[in-house]
Amino acid sequence: MKRILSFIILVIIISSTSGCSDYLDIKPRGTDVPHKLSHYEGLLYGGDISVLFIYHYGTFEHTIDAAGFSSLYIYERYNAAKAFQWQADIFRSDDQCSEWNDICSRFYTYNVVVNEVMDADDGTESQKMAVRAEARFMRAWFTYMMAQFFGKPYDPATAATDPCVPIITESSTVGTDFSRRTVKEVYEYIITEMTESLPYLPNRPAHIKRIFNGAGNAMLGKVHWMMGSYDLALPYLEAAKSILNSDNNKGFINFGEIIDKESGDIYDYPNTNVSPEAVYSIMGMPNLWTAFGAMYFGSPLRTLRPDVIHTYFNSSDYRLAMFSGVETWMTAYADFDPQVRYYTNMTVMTSDEGITLPDVYLMYAECLAREGELGNAKQVLYELRSNRMPAEEANVPSSVSTKDDLIKFAVAERIREQFGTGITWYDMRRLWDDPLFQDLKQYYTRTDGTDSFTLTKERLTMKIPPSVMIWNPDYVQND
């Protein structure tokens, strides 16, 4: 009897333990599946790529000699060396390419947000729309960046046939359709996405990891500006400038206040994270730079072209404090001497591939100049320059009188502002066929000590790396 009783009890135990199917549905701690608004919002900034490694053929501001080329080769191997020589094939078949891969990795995340946030469990419709707008903006911005590497510079005559980058709007690791779209299609996509999303962008203070309406206007302006549609860019840049001007967090760093006028050293230069000049920040790391790393400070790799520095800068320009003499260990501000080899002071300089306040001012000034609003353009340039040099020199020189002069002056100011950072590369692409800037090409020849190499128009566009080609055999390779 006892036996039968215990047997019955056991059957009950068994059936009760095996019956609970919820047992396997526990959610392990530490991870989650995105389902809340805060998850989607957090995906926009939590997965930030702090550094984008860029091989865009280095920067024309740098010179090199035989010894420099060797050390480039040691620290960066063939890729950077080939990029320095403006060669077409800089990647081996198994080399990963940051310009393609890292940008695509952001698309995966942004597509998750764009496609799923409206179904989030919580949040209001307008909150969701704001997050979605921000994600669409980021996606469009990175498509724009990718187009700068792998698509030809925008030319209305050929844009409809020039191959560009894929437009990726789905998140899938097994997806297959990544066909290259034309330059026209890609830019249209970028502008449509940004224009549609702009009204939903939040109106909050600028933050280097978030897109708000100020940054959004600047981005939209920059895309038009990059396409050469200066008239279309103008209203966005104007709006961006005005929003940023009213933002208490943002403003210029007055270089005059952080330079020791005696030693020429620069103090207390803020980190990008807290810099009032950073608007939406993507740290770029031109691969030539990694060779300039601290391993070897005096490396000839980092030597700035003396002809450029002495052509563009006045000795009173505070920005010269950003450059140091190889032998003298003094900044170019303290000792501006044609005989001294200067290199970029990596301890303060960064290469921001996103949006900065000076960038907005300079684009705006250039657009104003191109639209013939010379007075306004000069005023905008003055506002920037007065934070970069003694007040008495900040005004645009009177010698700059014509429209063309002012356009060239605005671009020269860009070169000064971005000197040594590699950002000038994008102007080199944009202005390649601009008749006003053909004289810049004199600086596009460089030497490794034995041979010299000259930039060609084809190389304004990177070839699709073999590690991408192998997965997309139908791609038409760039020249």
Next chain:
Amino acid sequence: MKKPSITRIHGRIATMLLLSVWMMCLSISVQAQTITLKQTDVPLETVLKLITSQTGYKFVYAESVIDTKQKVSVNIKSSDINAVLNAVFKGTKITFTIAEKQVALSLRKEAVPTQAPAGLRIISGTVTENGGSPLIGALVSVEGTSIGTYTGISGEYCLNVKDDPQINLTYRYMGMESHTEPIGSRSRIDVSLVADNVTLDQVVVTGYQTISKERSAGSYAIVGGAKIQDKAISRGSILESLEGTLAGLNVNLGAEGDKFLIRGITSINSNRTPLFIVDGVSIPSEMIERTLSGNDINNVTVLKDATAASIWGAQAANGVVVITTKSGSRNEKTEVTYNGSFSFRGMPDYSYNDMMSSSMFIKNVSEEFDPVGYPWESMTTGVVDYAVLPHEIPLYRHYLGEISKAECDAELNRLSGLDGRKEYEKYFMSNSWLTNHSVSLSGGSNNQTFYVSLGYQGQQGNSKEHTNEYRINARENINITKWLNLDLTLNASYGTDKSNLNQFTIDGNPGATGLPDLPYVVFYDNDGSELSLTNYLINESVRTPAQSLSGINLDYYPVTDFNNTTRESVSSNIRANAGLTIKIIKGLKYEGRFSYYTSSGKSETYTPSESYNVRLDRVYATSQDGTTYLPSSGGYFRGSDSYEDSYTVRNQFSYDNSFKEGLHQVTALLGQEINQRKSGNNSSTMRGYDKQTMRSIFYDDYFIDVEGVPDPVLMKIGSGRNFFDHQRYNQGETTYRFVSFYANAAYTYNNRYSLNASIRVDQSNLFGSDPSIQFKPIWSVGGVWNIRREKFMENSSWINDLQIRTSYGFAGNSPSPGQGGPYNIINATSDPTYSEFGLGYVISTPANNKLTWEKTRTWNLGASFSLFRNKLSGSLDLYNKKTTDLLASSPVNPSTGYTSVFQNIGIMTNKGIEISLNNRNFSLRDFVWDTGLNLSYNVNKIVEMYFPAPASPAGYVSKVYVEGLPAQTLFAYRWAGLDPADGAARVYDSQGNIVRNSDDIDDISAIEYMGTTVPPWSGSLTNIFRYKNFELSFMFVANLGHKMRNDTYYQSDHRFTSNIHNDFDKRWRQPGDEQYTNIPSFYKMADANERDGGGQFYGSSDINILDASYVKLRDLSVSYYLPRNVCQEINTRSIKVRVQASNLLTMGFNKEGIDPEAFSLRGGARYDRYKPSISASLLIEF
């Protein structure tokens, strides 16, 4: 010697009193046992039964000798067993001996007939243990009959047998190996039995059930606990000591690679380790080592094929190792065993590393000194991790004309004379040793058995670290009623660990990454005062201003720092296992099991305020204006905790019955199980911590992480501000859950033919709950044919056992949680830069709903045999394992956003053969020689890769998995000799052209496949010699047929900041040197683009691929058993003294003196190698 047995019992009690009060109580109850008996003229067997029922004493006798029907009378009150038996046998010819609660009956000497009846022969002799002490009560029987007798008090026996020389006598004794001897023409046969070390158990333990060996179609190997116990206590690891004892289980003691593999690699990136089971419940291998001592093991079974392993389901694709621990025996007097050992390993043999001595180093670096490529000005300005090293200073100063050649040479000579390694060993290292002690008690009564052991393990490592571990293990088995049985096991262990830190960093500060690896570094000067080594890390020109601006001294005293830092950790483990067995009806049983274990660890590391690293951080955190952003006092502290717990609940019904007098035998099992494993950890780090008061000073973590320290007096690398990681609390946890249903059945017909089948379904939380992916039954079928039982084999005189078995089955490996599934999985991140917005998230694993299980299908064909009167026994297995949908991280189109994802990537096969042989080569009275051989051969091949990843020639050289080749491939460039012009390394491209640069190689066909780093052949050979009380045993292990990359000098820099491989001294220096050397010349930075970049060409070429095969004399031991009479004198059952030497001999098949176990086969680098270690152990059984 009137009452020898009782005297012995008293003596033992005295010994045991010292051991435990609880034991004393038990023993007294034994002593107090008295008998009252009043019987008249009843058959002897009735009286014997009465005595048994009153006392538990059992009688053993040969029915042919003792007439139990004879009538006896007895009338005795409250007397002990001796008195009672003397009274019973008074007037008979019977005499008796008592041992181990057994009473052996025999006839008095004078009663033995001296003349054998016609056709019979009288055979007498003695049976001894290891040729020494006599064995009382050993059974001597005629093989194949029930005729037999037991040995008497001095081990002698006497038996009437048929006068036929073909007759065999079998000698058996508990705990000893049985022995069979043909009588020939002898009338006296003396036999020595040896401890049961080698015999295979007759059952297979799968963890769920125990099935007789002859009915299981599975492929398995079994080893008894006694065989590994000695090795386990000398080595301090139970699982490692399984090496060489089980064919098919490959235990890798090398510095890298999978530690345990059963039948080759069946997975690329997923789980490859076998499943470990202790007493029926799976448990992590570390828990086994932590909670069990070597002598707690009863036996270990390895389940290798599908039939054997499929009962364990999804986790068993890599095989299963089943460990059964000891329990007491019923009606057994309490036994106490002590087991202790001490092993000495010493310090690693530095000469094995092939590094330069101080003088050779100084000579070579002086030759290649390059003041042009590294100008003095740039070497001495600004940078922290770049200090001009002591050997460079005189060279620079001479180059700059500050000192003469003679002064420079004098300083270099001084450095050449310093022996840094000797100093390093003195101040930072210690001899490694291990000691192990355990005491176990076991016993039982009619209704319960118990086993209790206490263990201690102490260890010292090579970096002055000490560990202590204490263990207790108790097992109890209770028969509550005839149909209800309960078993309980409790293991607990507690360990402590104490060491120093070479360096403690929170951020991994450059400039403080460790002690300089230069051969001339000494820590004290001639006067015995400690030297500051800051000059090795920071140039004086940078340090002096930083010190004066911050007011913080930056002297670095490594020995003091080392001794002042601490790492202290404790760990505790508890495991409880309870089982309930209910007999429901005949053959049908219910078994319930609940098992739980928990393990927790806690560790604290502390670097005091005065340490160099803490001071350095403080300097980094000080601005030019004097503001310090880190606490100005207090040290660095990190506390971390880890925990793991798991439970298993199992309900199963088993049925075991036979019909028609055994013609049909059926065993079946049906069960259900749930299992959860949870593990986690957390840690927190503090700066400015005071160890005594356990408080830390507040500072602004946000500022130093996000904004950074402005204008620091000493700059870290790469930015104008110094940044520090913010410190916080970190936590992590993983939970696995399984729900499983399983069933298996075995049917045997006429003891000859058996069929096995099993099926199991595991559902886990690993995939989410998508049923289409979850439902993946694991199954197997198999059959056995016992040929020996067939009629035509009945008369075979030399085949004692022969069976053939085959099986086929399916197993799987599921990905771990977070490795993939139908959803995007996100992790939270908390970068202070965006803390105003709340937590950030990243997608840690992209969704992949195409991911499926890794599936392994296994064929097995095997035979087990026992030949020549069981002298030779063994097994042979052939298998073919095919794993499809291999799980691994593999490339995808980068346009997806991922360059590689965890996915199903290909197909791999493992085909192999395993042989296991045990042979008694020789046996004569006092001398026995046994040999055991395990040999396995496995061919691994990656049959298909679904997505072959692209590779350049330079990338192809380091490929590990390539379609059509075995896993873990080694590739090499084809060497073309040094360039006679400058000594650069050169290789051939695919067309046979000589190239100097890997970028110039045209095609991957220039790269040659050289072999694999996984040995296809592995095996062990054990020989045991026993002579009288001595036993000599040694085991060779071999791993053959694999390859490795030589360790070579390769140039990674153009300046020498650490010691160099001594090959560098044999490098090309001038044209013509290429005739006798292959070591490339050293090249300056300016020539880098002319050379093979990183300098790997030479090291990756075919001349540096070596045979990695080796044979080792893994251990050699000599044991001595104290003679039994000596043991009795000191109240013990047996005493064994054992001395073992490990790794006495290594035979490598390479000319470089490389011991492949102390080597990175793929990377070509030497690891620490030790001289043979020696251990001594003592085993006492009370």
